[in-house]
Amino acid sequence: MxxxxxxxxxxxxxxxxxxxxxxxxxxxxxxxxxxxxxxxxxxxxxxxxxxxxxxxxxxxxxxxxxxxxxxxxxxxxxxxxxxxxxxxxxxxxxxxxxxxxxxxxxxxxxxxxxxxxxxxDIDPEELRASIALFERISANVAEMDDIHVPA
Amino acid sequence: MxxxxxxxxxxxxxxxxxxxxxxxxxxxxxxxxxxxxxxxxxxxxxxxxxxxxxxxxxxxxxxxxxxxxxxxxxxxxxxxxxxxxxxxxxxxxxxxxxxxxxxxxxxxxxxxxxxxxxxxDIDPEELRASIALFERISANVAEMDDIHVPA
DNA sequence: ACGGAATAGTTGGCATGCTAAGTATTAACA
DNA sequence: TGTTAATACTTAGCATGCCAACTATTCCGT
CATH class of the missing domain: 1.10.10.10 (Winged helix-like DNA-binding domain superfamily/Winged helix DNA-binding domain)
Structure with a gap:
């Protein structure tokens, strides 16, 4: 599974x-x-x-x-x-x-x-797209920490 | 610059x-x-x-x-x-x-x-695209090492 | 103003990570 | 076959990284 x-x-x-x-x-x-x-x-x-x-x-x-x-x-x-x-x-x-x-x-x-x-040889657009992805993932991780360490 | x-x-x-x-x-x-x-x-x-x-x-x-x-x-x-x-x-x-x-x-x-x-909440397609990008970057880094450490 | 909480930096102890050097064993080849 | 090279693991020494505990200051509420 x-x-x-x-x-x-x-x-x-x-x-x-x-x-x-x-x-x-x-x-x-x-x-x-x-x-x-x-x-x-x-x-x-x-x-x-x-x-x-x-x-x-x-x-x-x-x-x-x-x-x-x-x-x-x-x-x-x-x-x-x-x-x-x-x-x-x-x-x-x-x-x-x-x-x-x-x-x-x-x-x-x-x-x-x-x-x-x-x-x-890397397209800047791809880098931008990945950066956006990283930010969302980072936000998710940060949010997860908040659950365990709220204040 | x-x-x-x-x-x-x-x-x-x-x-x-x-x-x-x-x-x-x-x-x-x-x-x-x-x-x-x-x-x-x-x-x-x-x-x-x-x-x-x-x-x-x-x-x-x-x-x-x-x-x-x-x-x-x-x-x-x-x-x-x-x-x-x-x-x-x-x-x-x-x-x-x-x-x-x-x-x-x-x-x-x-x-x-x-x-x-x-x-x-992440689209698997985005992950796949980033993975492909990572592979290309990794290849570039490896190639760069080869220049300095050929054999 | 005073006493306790918060903050800045330090130290001690531990766990990774590396490179370089050492030991034991196996492989390779002349 | 016997010497040399290569390989597997270990050890030594250093540089990060962490957390917890400590000292010196500053802040803050009464």
């Missing part, structure tokens, strides 16, 4: 393509002394600096505790700096160092190169 | 939906004392037992070393057993214990329940 073999196949295919892309990206950035999570953090910071660790964690969908240690190593590597916030002594604002800016630009160009190759 | 903002949006959306689904599934199985990788392993074993660790790792797209420790803990938890292979003393064949079979069935039903909720 399979309720829906297609949905199962969809999940497998989704998982695989997602992992393949992440792995490919990771290989390219590790060749430049970075890792996938650090690259993601750099990209986010290159768009908006002076975020708190919590804000950054939220945007990257990581736990605060995970963010702390990721930033620890990025700080050791000279990619970012933690700055005190004058108005709230609990907070630390994250900024890129000049070296961090440089690496962020590198990551950006790696990402663009990768997208150009991977999506070269 | 963005080469194509849609592909970027697609990647973000793909990453997010993939993580959301995995997290949701993980929450359900942890409630039953399991983890996502163990659940995945149980499912695969419930379809085909007596695989070697390498075969299993390959099917789950994990490294052998990762598989070893995953199986270590599953063995400690009484979910699986390692059996010697008469014809090749290097090999260990993995089988489910009765408890493992039981848990595999549980995981199966959790997965079905989750899919029913998440894909309830």
């Amino acid at each position: 399979k309720p829906d073999p297609i949905s199962s196949e969809f999940l497998e295919s989704l998982t695989k393509v997602s992992r393949k892309i992440r792995t490919a990206f990771n290989q390219q950035v590790t060749a430049h002394g970075l890792t996938y999570p650090r690259a993601r953090t750099l990209l986010r910071l290159s768009k908006k600096q002076n975020m708190t660790q919590s804000e950054l964690a939220c945007e990257l969908e990581l736990e605060q505790a995970t963010m702390v240690r990721l930033l620890d190593r990025m700080e050791e590597n000279g990619l970012i700096e933690r700055r005190a916030d004058a108005s709230d002594r609990r907070v630390k604002l994250i900024v890129l160092t000049p070296y961090g800016e440089e690496q962020a630009a590198l990551v950006q160009s790696i990402g663009e190169g990768l997208r150009m190759q991977v999506f070269a | 963005k080469p194509d903002p849609i592909s970027s949006e697609f990647l973000e959306s793909l990453t997010k939906v993939s993580r959301k689904i995995r997290t949701a599934f993980n929450q359900q199985v942890t409630a039953h004392g399991l983890t996502y990788p163990r659940a995945r392993t149980l499912l695969r074993l419930s379809k085909k037992q007596n695989m070697t660790q390498s075969e299993l790792a390959c099917e789950l797209e994990l490294e052998q070393a990762t598989m070893v420790r995953l199986l270590d803990r599953m063995e400690e938890n009484g979910l699986i057993e390692r059996r010697a292979d008469a014809s090749d003393r290097r090999v260990k064949l993995i089988v489910l214990t009765p408890y493992g079979e039981e848990q595999a069935a549980l995981v199966q039903s959790i997965g079905e329940g989750l899919r029913m909720q998440v894909f309830a």
Whole structure:
């Protein structure tokens, strides 16, 4: 009694393509002394600096505790700096160092190169259609969580 | 100078939906004392037992070393057993214990329940279209790897 | 203003995931 | 046949990721 073999196949295919892309990206950035999570953090910071660790964690969908240690190593590597916030002594604002800016630009160009190759022969309309599908699925998952964790 | 903002949006959306689904599934199985990788392993074993660790790792797209420790803990938890292979003393064949079979069935039903909720209002045709898209993207990524690692 | 709740960051402990290096066994070939 | 290469598993060390518990601050209701 399979309720829906297609949905199962969809999940497998989704998982695989997602992992393949992440792995490919990771290989390219590790060749430049970075890792996938650090690259993601750099990209986010290159768009908006002076975020708190919590804000950054939220945007990257990581736990605060995970963010702390990721930033620890990025700080050791000279990619970012933690700055005190004058108005709230609990907070630390994250900024890129000049070296961090440089690496962020590198990551950006790696990402663009990768997208150009991977999506070269793909119709944008198909991407749009899939994005719409993803949003509906995401909404369904979120709704499901709400049932178990209402408030 | 963005080469194509849609592909970027697609990647973000793909990453997010993939993580959301995995997290949701993980929450359900942890409630039953399991983890996502163990659940995945149980499912695969419930379809085909007596695989070697390498075969299993390959099917789950994990490294052998990762598989070893995953199986270590599953063995400690009484979910699986390692059996010697008469014809090749290097090999260990993995089988489910009765408890493992039981848990595999549980995981199966959790997965079905989750899919029913998440894909309830989704047109199977859309899923099929996305699967086709995923396959093409996967092929592009694989081809890209080949350029850097030909043989 | 004060005491407790909420928030920001940290730390500890665990489970994955990887690569690289090591051991035992089997295969291959000269 | 005997040396070398390949294969299966393991171990070591690192980087994420999580949750739970802790400290330091700030907020909020009375």
